[in-house]
Amino acid sequence: MRTPRTARRGSAARWIVRGGTTPRAPRRGSAALMVAATGLATAACGLGGEADAGSILHKRSLVVGVKEDQPSLGLKRPDxxxxxxxxDVAKYVVAKLGVPESRITFRTTPSSERETALASGKVDLIFATYSITAQRKTKVSFGGPYYVPHQDTLIRASDDSIKSVRDLKGKRLCAVKGSNSWKRVIEERKIAARTVDAANYGDCLTKLLGDQVDAISTDDVILAGFAAGRPLKIINAPFTDEKYGIGLKKGDLAACEAVNRAVTQMYQEGKAEAFLKKWFGTSGLRITTSVPQFEGCT
Incomplete structure (x- = not known):
């Protein structure tokens, strides 16, 4: 590279390099146009450019938050x-984002920690029976839903006193910290059940088997996993629709749109149906194999 040669006084400096010459500095009259153009570019970044630069779509590896205590949904093996x-859904969706399974780190993320885990960057996405709600959408961007189960109730097989959610009045209902399921019984349905606190749904299962609670009320796919091979039964009286969303850091709209495309492909290719039959095919649950209606990325 040659040493830059300064132009005559009163004109802009000119830089001469091997292979060509850079343009002259703009005259004062055109400076205003450049400022205006820069302002437009900055505004455009605010509509998506800056968010895209910080999107997880630029990452070569991803951390995915899952549950560790929900059989058939998110369960941590001894190894x-x-x-x-x-x-399985997480592996499929993340692969469509260009990240192979070998570069996925799964991390246990309890219900009470999901929002803070995303905000702090502890996890990049969450696939953990994460129901989309208006309140949560103020803190998290949701892709999906990737499945829509229904809330039902799990009781001991020997109990014939609970046949619907109304029969939970006066009963001991397990209440998981950070979960909305028990609130739908107490606050939305106005049923005066007696809540018994639990750290997670695995804890609820232990309490139900140990006669410390009378019922667990949450999504039917969660209950189906718990009931398998145990002296328990689902009362088969669903009373809500739940929308399982893919949790993303608030504002990552590019990733949200990308995971929605991936979920659509998952259903179109028959992968969603295969995953559902693999984990719930023998449970007796009525599964849905059509693409859920997406919430929209906000």
Whole structure:
């Protein structure tokens, strides 16, 4: 490279380099046009450019938050790996984002920690029976839903006193910290059940089997996993629709749109149906194999 040669006084400096010459500095009259153009470019970045630059779509590896205590959905094996419907969906969607399974790190993310885990960057996405709600959408961007189960109630097989959600009045209902399921019984349905706190749904299962609670009320796919091979039964009286969303850091709209495309492909290719039959085919649950209606990225 040659040493830059300064132009005559009163004119802009000119830089001469091997292979060509850079344009002259703009005259004062055109400076205003440049400022205006820069302002337009900055505004355009604010509509998506800046968000895209910080999107998880630029990452070569991703951390995915899942549950560790929900059979058939998100369960941690003794060897430290994870299995379940949510895990299979996560692997499929993340692969469509260009990240192979070998570069996915799964991390246990309890219900009470999901929003803070995303905001802090502890996880990049969450596939953990994460129901989309208006309140949560103020803190999190949601892709999907990737499945829409229904809330039902799990009781001991010997109990014939609970046949519908109304029969939970006066009963001991398990209440998981950070979950909305028990609130739908107490606050939305106005049923005066007696809540018993639990750290997670695995804890609820232990309490139900140990006669410390009378019922667990949450999504039917969660209950189906718990009931398998145990002296428990689902009362088959659903009373809500739940929308399982893919949790993303608030504002990552590019990633949200990308995961929605991936979920659509998952259903179109028959992968969603295969995953559902793999994990719930023998449970007796009525599964849905059509693409759910997306919430829209906000």
């Amino acid at each position: 430290g790996t994870y299995e379940g419907f949510d895990v």
